[in-house]
Amino acid sequence: MTKSQFIIEVNHVSKKFEDGKYALDDVSLQVKKGEFVTILGPSGCGKTTLLRCIAGFQVATSGDILLNGEDVTKMPPHQRDVNTVFQKYALFPHLNVYDNVAFGLQLKKRPKAEIEKRVKRALKMVSMSDYEYRDVDSLSGGQQQRVAIARAIINEPEVLLLDEPLAALDLKMRKDMQMELREMHKKLGITFIYVTHDQEEALTLSDRVVVMRDGKIQQIGTPTDIYNEPQNCFVADFIGESNLLDATMIKDRLVHFCEQDFECVDEGFGEKQEVDVVIRPEDIYLGRIKPEMVGTEDDPWQLHGTVQSCIFKGVHYEMTVLTDNGYELLLQDYHAFEPSTYVGMLVKPEDIQVMKKERLYNVFDGEILEGNKVLFLDEEWEISESVAQRYEVGQKVEVRVNFDKVNLQDDEEDGVLSGEVYFILYKGDHYHIQVRTDDGDDLYVDTNDIWDDGDRVGVKIAPSSIRIVNAKSN
Numbered sequence: 001m002t003k004s005q006f007i008i009e010v011n012h013v014s015k016k017f018e019d020g021k022y023a024l025d026d027v028s029l030q031v032k033k034g035e036f037v038t039i040l041g042p043s044g045c046g047k048t049t050l051l052r053c054i055a056g057f058q059v060a061t062s063g064d065i066l067l068n069g070e071d072v073t074k075m076p077p078h079q080r081d082v083n084t085v086f087q088k089y090a091l092f093p094h095l096n097v098y099d100n101v102a103f104g105l106q107l108k109k110r111p112k113a114e115i116e117k118r119v120k121r122a123l124k125m126v127s128m129s130d131y132e133y134r135d136v137d138s139l140s141g142g143q144q145q146r147v148a149i150a151r152a153i154i155n156e157p158e159v160l161l162l163d164e165p166l167a168a169l170d171l172k173m174r175k176d177m178q179m180e181l182r183e184m185h186k187k188l189g190i191t192f193i194y195v196t197h198d199q200e201e202a203l204t205l206s207d208r209v210v211v212m213r214d215g216k217i218q219q220i221g222t223p224t225d226i227y228n229e230p231q232n233c234f235v236a237d238f239i240g241e242s243n244l245l246d247a248t249m250i251k252d253r254l255v256h257f258c259e260q261d262f263e264c265v266d267e268g269f270g271e272k273q274e275v276d277v278v279i280r281p282e283d284i285y286l287g288r289i290k291p292e293m294v295g296t297e298d299d300p301w302q303l304h305g306t307v308q309s310c311i312f313k314g315v316h317y318e319m320t321v322l323t324d325n326g327y328e329l330l331l332q333d334y335h336a337f338e339p340s341t342y343v344g345m346l347v348k349p350e351d352i353q354v355m356k357k358e359r360l361y362n363v364f365d366g367e368i369l370e371g372n373k374v375l376f377l378d379e380e381w382e383i384s385e386s387v388a389q390r391y392e393v394g395q396k397v398e399v400r401v402n403f404d405k406v407n408l409q410d411d412e413e414d415g416v417l418s419g420e421v422y423f424i425l426y427k428g429d430h431y432h433i434q435v436r437t438d439d440g441d442d443l444y445v446d447t448n449d450i451w452d453d454g455d456r457v458g459v460k461i462a463p464s465s466i467r468i469v470n471a472k473s474n
Helices: 047-055 097-107 112-125 141-153 171-188 199-205 223-228 233-238
Strands: 006-016 022-032 036-040 062-067 082-085 159-163 191-196 208-213 216-221 243-251 254-257 260-263 273-279 284-288 303-312 317-323 328-333 342-347 353-356 362-369 373-376 379-382 396-401 406-409 417-426 431-437 442-447 456-461 467-472
Touching: 006 047, 006 191, 022 047, 022 062, 022 191, 022 216, 036 047, 036 199, 047 082, 047 159, 047 191, 082 141, 097 112, 097 141, 112 141, 112 171, 141 159, 141 171, 171 191, 171 199, 191 199, 199 223, 208 223, 208 233, 216 223, 216 233, 233 243, 233 273, 233 353, 233 417, 254 273, 284 328, 303 328, 317 342, 362 442, 373 396, 406 431, 406 442, 431 456
Parallel strands: 036 191, 036 208, 082 159, 159 191
Antiparallel strands: 006 022, 006 062, 208 216, 243 254, 243 273, 254 260, 273 353, 284 342, 303 317, 303 342, 317 328, 362 373, 362 396, 373 379, 396 467, 406 456, 417 431, 417 456, 431 442
8 A cells, every 4th residue: 555545654653751651652553534543542551642743732752744645743733734622622712602613714814704604514514503603601511522523624624633522521422422423524524533542432433443552552453353353462351341261272273261172263373372362241152051961962062150140231131150160251141141040151163262472471681690699670589599500690681480470469568579550351260460560660460369450569479480591691
């Protein structure tokens, strides 16, 4: 695809702040003319910073941004053919609806007749034709949002940037405005780039979704691809409900999880490779079965277990089932299976999504110290004497620690180092936790203990759990 087919190109853009932290880390994105692209992610992931760099309100530390093939990286906002609608609509309270919408054209000293014609057309497009002379403070949140969009589109920008414009609205109004925005996009034919943390909103509105985390793009794809074929555990967990499980790819089209082999459609992962699988709750079929029938010819089910909870969600029932071999699964069905009901479960091959693991264990750069110690994560850790004797003091090494060998302490003072629980995944029979240390490093922990995001923890690792697998050249 040639450059001319992209209206916006973001090429290896990074944004570093004065404290040394990166809001954007080597981000690249191409947007075609007329697309509705949504940038999605949790708070602090960099999505608004990316939008502001495209708009020109912030300047990238490195990389470049092109609009219609022209480098606009350092061009001021008013010279870019883009308009922005903010979460706080930034309407002028002393001007009525008409004058708010007309403001940009009046600044450009356009003829009065032209301004009137374009204002009326813009207000009609957002269904606000009868509100021209109303004070903006008298309007509802949804009406103010429409006025803000009318003010943005009256200048006929090639790109409309929307930074969580529906965040201040109640649920029903959000739903209504989502549909109106989608219709508006079709009528206008201009490119929309939309920022939100609302997964359902992103899936509803977008041609493509860009999922971000920690300043990096995790996945770009259609809403269907993002939901049905997530590329990693973060995307699978962030987009909708899911069952995430550790698994082993036995061979092509055969994967092992929940202590059982399952046929799947995935290939190319190799043999006996550790992987992750994601199964959506609505893709697990279930039915009642008598315990004495398990394993007989009359048993069509792959897994068996007992319903733990059943909650009505309006369209379907959501249930948790504890399998006989100790895994907790989330299921959705149109029929209710009450707690204590014994059930069988079945998953079709096409409903099992296999993903390559991002990491198999913690890996750190280290250095051998005197006294049977190794330095990593900016702390000194004891290692066994037999391991220490293999290396010279001062030698650079690679340190590995299995996830289940990291011990978290309630009292951070009890740890060799301290940090904060940053991200939690439930893997069916244990939690996989990301801890961010006070120095900004990450380590990962498998545990059965229950922690919450933001919990302060201490970190301990036993000497026997620290593996030094190879020496690095000094």
